[in-house]
Amino acid sequence: xxxxxxxxxxxxxxxxxxxxxxARQIGGELVPPAMCYYTSLKDSGGKCRVCLVKVTAGSAxxxxxxxxxxxxxxTPVMDGMVVQNITSPEVLEARKGxxxxxxLNHPLDCPVCDQAGECDLQNLAxxxxxxxxxxxxxxxxxEKIDIGDKIKLHMTRCILCYRCTYVADQLTPxxxxxxxxxxxxxEISTYIEKAVDxxxxxxxxxxxxxxxxxxxxxRFKSRVWFTNPxxxxxxxxxxxxxxxxxxxxxxxxxxxxxxxxxxxxxEYICNECRYDHKNVKDWTVEGPRHIDRHSVIxxxxxxxxxxxxLKKEIERQIEFEKGKPLPEPNPSLTA
Amino acid sequence: xxxxLLTANINIPGIETFDxxxxxxxxxxxxxxxxxxxPDEVTEEVKKSxxxxxxxxxxxxxxxxxxxxxxxxxxxxxxxxxxESEPGTFKDRYLMEKLPHLLIEGMITGSYALxxxxxxxxxxxxxxxxxxxxxxxxEEAYAAGFLGQNILGTPYSLDLYVHPxxxxxxxxxxxxxxxxxxxxxxxxxxxxxxxxxxGLYAAPTVVNNVETIAAVVPIVNGGGDEYAKIGIxxxxxxxxxxxxxHINKPGIYEIDLGLPVEEFIYSDEYCGGIWKGRKMKAVVxxxxxxxxxxxxxxxxxxxxxQRLMTYESLADGGFVSGTMLGSGGFVVYxxxxxxxxxxxxxxxxxxxxxxxxxxxxxxxxxxxxxxxHRIEHGHGHMGDIDLLVxxxxxxEGNTICPLGDAAAWPVASAIRHFREEFEYHxxxxxxxxxxxxxxxxxFRSEKKLEAVGA
Numbered sequence: 001x002x003x004x005x006x007x008x009x010x011x012x013x014x015x016x017x018x019x020x021x022x023a024r025q026i027g028g029e030l031v032p033p034a035m036c037y038y039t040s041l042k043d044s045g046g047k048c049r050v051c052l053v054k055v056t057a058g059s060a061x062x063x064x065x066x067x068x069x070x071x072x073x074x075t076p077v078m079d080g081m082v083v084q085n086i087t088s089p090e091v092l093e094a095r096k097g098x099x100x101x102x103x104l105n106h107p108l109d110c111p112v113c114d115q116a117g118e119c120d121l122q123n124l125a126x127x128x129x130x131x132x133x134x135x136x137x138x139x140x141x142x143e144k145i146d147i148g149d150k151i152k153l154h155m156t157r158c159i160l161c162y163r164c165t166y167v168a169d170q171l172t173p174x175x176x177x178x179x180x181x182x183x184x185x186x187e188i189s190t191y192i193e194k195a196v197d198x199x200x201x202x203x204x205x206x207x208x209x210x211x212x213x214x215x216x217x218x219r220f221k222s223r224v225w226f227t228n229p230x231x232x233x234x235x236x237x238x239x240x241x242x243x244x245x246x247x248x249x250x251x252x253x254x255x256x257x258x259x260x261x262x263x264x265x266x267e268y269i270c271n272e273c274r275y276d277h278k279n280v281k282d283w284t285v286e287g288p289r290h291i292d293r294h295s296v297i298x299x300x301x302x303x304x305x306x307x308x309x310l311k312k313e314i315e316r317q318i319e320f321e322k323g324k325p326l327p328e329p330n331p332s333l334t335a
Numbered sequence: 336x337x338x339x340l341l342t343a344n345i346n347i348p349g350i351e352t353f354d355x356x357x358x359x360x361x362x363x364x365x366x367x368x369x370x371x372x373x374p375d376e377v378t379e380e381v382k383k384s385x386x387x388x389x390x391x392x393x394x395x396x397x398x399x400x401x402x403x404x405x406x407x408x409x410x411x412x413x414x415x416x417x418x419e420s421e422p423g424t425f426k427d428r429y430l431m432e433k434l435p436h437l438l439i440e441g442m443i444t445g446s447y448a449l450x451x452x453x454x455x456x457x458x459x460x461x462x463x464x465x466x467x468x469x470x471x472x473x474e475e476a477y478a479a480g481f482l483g484q485n486i487l488g489t490p491y492s493l494d495l496y497v498h499p500x501x502x503x504x505x506x507x508x509x510x511x512x513x514x515x516x517x518x519x520x521x522x523x524x525x526x527x528x529x530x531x532x533x534g535l536y537a538a539p540t541v542v543n544n545v546e547t548i549a550a551v552v553p554i555v556n557g558g559g560d561e562y563a564k565i566g567i568x569x570x571x572x573x574x575x576x577x578x579x580x581h582i583n584k585p586g587i588y589e590i591d592l593g594l595p596v597e598e599f600i601y602s603d604e605y606c607g608g609i610w611k612g613r614k615m616k617a618v619v620x621x622x623x624x625x626x627x628x629x630x631x632x633x634x635x636x637x638x639x640x641q642r643l644m645t646y647e648s649l650a651d652g653g654f655v656s657g658t659m660l661g662s663g664g665f666v667v668y669x670x671x672x673x674x675x676x677x678x679x680x681x682x683x684x685x686x687x688x689x690x691x692x693x694x695x696x697x698x699x700x701x702x703x704x705x706x707x708h709r710i711e712h713g714h715g716h717m718g719d720i721d722l723l724v725x726x727x728x729x730x731e732g733n734t735i736c737p738l739g740d741a742a743a744w745p746v747a748s749a750i751r752h753f754r755e756e757f758e759y760h761x762x763x764x765x766x767x768x769x770x771x772x773x774x775x776x777x778f779r780s781e782k783k784l785e786a787v788g789a
Contacts, residue, residue, distance in 0.1 A: 046693070046735060047692050047694070047735070049695055049733055049734070050694075052733060068733075069732065071735075093729075094729065098694055100729075101702075102698070104701075105698060105701075134722055136709075137706075160691060160692075160694075160697065179520065179691070182503070182505075182688070182689065182691055183687065183689035183691045183700065184686070184697050184700075184701040185691075186691035
């Protein structure tokens with residue numbers, strides 16, 4: 001076991017736990033956001049850099065601070081480690097920078113994007129982004145392509161989190177897609193336009209944090225916040241059959257896997273459940289799904305005012321303290 | 336005149352063949368190490384020599400070797416990083432082209448010290464003809480019994496392979512290099528674990544630059560203490576400098592560390608001064624990724640001391656008024672050079688070479704390139720200069736590998752030291768519309784130019 005202090009809150013976690021997961025055990029607003037890390041996908045994380053935190057003491061044995069901000073999703077905790085997330089102005093500045101970078105080449109076509117309302121990038125931009133862009137140049141664009149008959153790839157919206165390639169690697173028997181090219185012109189693609197075709201490929205839609213991979217059976221059917229999410233299950237020989245039905249009246253518009261409060265799928269579902277059972281009679285409906293994190297779906301129940309106040313307070317502090325040494329962590333901020 | 340440890344025999348005709356190399360004292364370090372020394376003794380000599388990594392970071396090589404996980408039951412590897420792609424650096428190519436056996440000798444001695452049974456030379460794809468030179472040399476070494484089973488009748492065996500990359504700068508980063516060597520996409524890994532614990536095929540691995548490995552040969556031959564006598568303080572031995580730019584004698588020079596920068600630039604033995612009798616404007620002292628320094632700061636530090644060619648002296652003043660020795664790519668600019676244009680070229684390179692794995696570098700390098708393109712071509716506005724500084728600051732330190740830093744440092748330093756020139760580009764777009772703007776009318780200070788322009 002290792003004792004670690006995050007934003008003044010102490011927690012004891014198993015050895016080898018990452019800072020991000022330790023923070024998730026505490027819960028609340030001190031949990032760093034994550035755009036590329038996905039608990040159930042091995043080797044994911046470390047790429048998007050929004051989860052950067054400051055380690056002010058490496059461990060009890062070696063209390064020196066780490067020289068750079070570290071990716072909390074991939075850095076294991078040490079006993080006696082002290083971490084600053086939302087109490088460090090440096091972290092918030094860096095995170096704001098990363099959000100700006102992520103939005104540079106993002107088309108911001110939320111009004112026509114199917115992911116709007118359940119988009120991690122949208123939520124992140126609401127919480128940490130700036131209202132204006134400083135980017136004047138042309139954004140990179142790609143042609144939309146079909147990968148298989150059920151999935152549409154909008155590479156233009158992609159933030160290159162690599163999650164879908166890990167799905168291909170780890171959930172499906174054969175890896176059929178990956179990343180081509182380099183730098184900001186790299187793209188998710190299949191090998192010579194080959195279709196992605198296997199039983200679990202649909203999960204790449206669920207793991208995609210933005211609207212780059214969308215379900216062709218649901219595209220442009222409805223805004224997600226006009227649908228009613230219902231927990232449901234069926235006996236499926238291939239997967240657990242536990243899904244969320246996104247319904248409008250009696251009509252099932254979309255079937256997706258169930259996600260936890262951090263937007264992560266724990267039990268992946270097969271393509272048959274996802275695409276071929278759009279009839280409510282095929283399912284045993286358990287009841288309405290509780291949506292507690294997403295901002296726009298939980299219409300009118302936006303409960304994160306506490307976080308917004310806290311953020312404003314810290315931003316004010318940054319303005320005030322610019323040029324001066326960084327303030328000590330203030331435990332009252334996290335209480 | 337410094338002592339030439341690496342390049343003393345470089346002009347002997349036929350030195351690239353095994354017979355001539357052997358006749359001139361080649362492979363003595365292999366004989367000495369394998370027959371009279373234990374692997375730990377070789378490592379100890381390298382430690383004593385104070386040899387520092389010649390690839391750019393300057394990390395002590397002996398210490399890197401001692402970090403190698405010797406308790407692991409997995410095989411160990413020595414990998415030579417010959418993916419030399421830093422703009423302004425071309426020393427490794429020269430060394431491998433002229434003295435392929437020196438690198439092979441260093442690889443054998445180094446592998447013996449580390450207990451590696453298989454070693455690799457990862458070379459950049461553009462150096463295809465050098466790959467052929469090395470492969471021929473390796474064949475000769477196998478034939479002569481210096482590679483393969485039971486080298487020189489000792490129980491030690493070693494296989495050496497050359498692996499060409501596919502032309503990516505990022506594969507010079509050690510973990511990206513290992514990924515590429517394993518046959519994967521060359522993306523840098525997250526650290527820890529470091530290669531010394533889990534490197535190539537998850538086994539303990541040491542990755543060293545060509546020049547570092549070559550330097551093991553004189554260290555074992557002459558002893559670490561003898562090597563440490565050359566140089567000043569923690570910068571010991573000799574260093575190959577790739578000198579280029581507006582100088583009379585561009586080329587590769589082996590210098591003793593501790594040589595004054597002024598002597599290096601102006602003495603006839605080395606660069607021979609600035610060409611066409613012009614004035615020096617700026618110097619990039621260690622390859623494109625180190626901060627650029629104006630002429631006055633490269634000759635003397637901010638404290639007024641003479642600047643020397645050592646890791647410490649060049650870094651004096653930190654990033655405010657110092658730079659780094661880096662990989663030794665010494666680029667000199669005369670007064671007709673345009674710092675903005677030069678910086679744009681560098682930014683274009685980093686944009687092209689960013690692997691695209693982590694967002695600050697992927698997006699930020701492209702952004703900086705586009706803003707610099709705008710300023711250089713007369714479409715910039717004043718806010719762009721501070722924007723560049725801010726973008727560079729947000730990339731620096733927030734990325735997986737040092738490529739982000741390497742892209743940010745030149746931008747930050749160029750604006751710090753040559754802000755007037757950026758402002759000039761914004762204020763007088765009609766003057767910079769000609770790509771040769773400063774060749775016609777050298778930029779000295781804005782005031783003077785305004786007078787001329789008026």
